[in-house]
Amino acid sequence: MLLEATNLTKDYGEGAVLKNFSFTIDQGEIVVLAGKSGTGKTTLMRIINNLERADQGTVAIAGIYLCQESPNGAEYVSRKERRLYQNQIGMVFQDYSLFPNLTVLENLLEAPLAQKLSSRQDLTKKAEELLNEMDILEQKDRMPSTLSGGQKQRVAIARSMMLNPKVLCFDEPTSALDRESSDSIGRLIQGIAERGTGILIVTHDLEFGEKYGTRILSSTTFI
Ligand SMILES: Nc1ncnc2c1ncn2[C@@H]1O[C@H](COP(=O)(O)OP(=O)(O)OP(=O)(O)O)[C@@H](O)[C@H]1O
Ligand SMILES: [Mg+2]
Numbered sequence: 001m002l003l004e005a006t007n008l009t010k011d012y013g014e015g016a017v018l019k020n021f022s023f024t025i026d027q028g029e030i031v032v033l034a035g036k037s038g039t040g041k042t043t044l045m046r047i048i049n050n051l052e053r054a055d056q057g058t059v060a061i062a063g064i065y066l067c068q069e070s071p072n073g074a075e076y077v078s079r080k081e082r083r084l085y086q087n088q089i090g091m092v093f094q095d096y097s098l099f100p101n102l103t104v105l106e107n108l109l110e111a112p113l114a115q116k117l118s119s120r121q122d123l124t125k126k127a128e129e130l131l132n133e134m135d136i137l138e139q140k141d142r143m144p145s146t147l148s149g150g151q152k153q154r155v156a157i158a159r160s161m162m163l164n165p166k167v168l169c170f171d172e173p174t175s176a177l178d179r180e181s182s183d184s185i186g187r188l189i190q191g192i193a194e195r196g197t198g199i200l201i202v203t204h205d206l207e208f209g210e211k212y213g214t215r216i217l218s219s220t221t222f223i
Helices: 043-046 078-086 104-114 120-133 147-162 179-194 206-210
Strands: 002-012 016-025 028-034 056-061 065-068 089-094 167-171 198-202 215-220
Touching: 002 028, 002 043, 016 043, 016 056, 016 198, 028 043, 028 078, 028 179, 043 056, 043 065, 043 167, 043 198, 056 198, 065 078, 065 167, 089 147, 104 120, 147 167, 147 179, 179 198
Parallel strands: 028 198, 028 215, 089 167, 167 198
Antiparallel strands: 002 016, 002 056, 056 065
């Protein structure tokens, strides 16, 4: 088992958004979370990416813990251990969240350079390989604002893969794309999964979810 989330509970103060929700993602699985607006899908994704705190529950990837259930609520690991956890998981945001003042290539290099993971030369080589795989290498020196939605999405995916995450999350990956671009993103995601990455996709697009998901979870089961 790659990601294991158990008894996740979250209340922003207006009633439970998640209540004792448990799920897993295995190696190579594409888990699709479908469900109506406001049912906690983004909240769940933000919790497992450590962008939001769970009130209660356990989250771990390959035995590396983010938090653990306890009588006093979710007990989070130390800041240093959280960093270790966060390197196991990546997220592609709905608005892509590219750095607008950096070129495509620099967008990929920013985080791994800041973490001093490797030399600029080695990281550039890796970034160019990923951009090539995403079919966007020709645009490496362009600014994000000059790219189409589908191209931005590919840059965001390449950027999230720079840290070799074991789990990769996508929030509404197709909401801004036509059917053809959605299909090419779907095939890219399948390719990433085939190499063993666990994928979580949140989507309203059931056609996409059924076509590319290997397992569908309904967010009506959250509460
Ligand atoms: N930071 C926050 N503070 C307070 N309430 C929040 C916050 N984030 C989300 N909520 C509430 O939690 C509930 C779930 O929101 P969430 O964004 O997780 O839903 P969603 O399933 O992703 O919806 P959508 O399909 O529209 O993206 C909503 O009622 C929302 O108003
Ligand atoms: Mg959402």
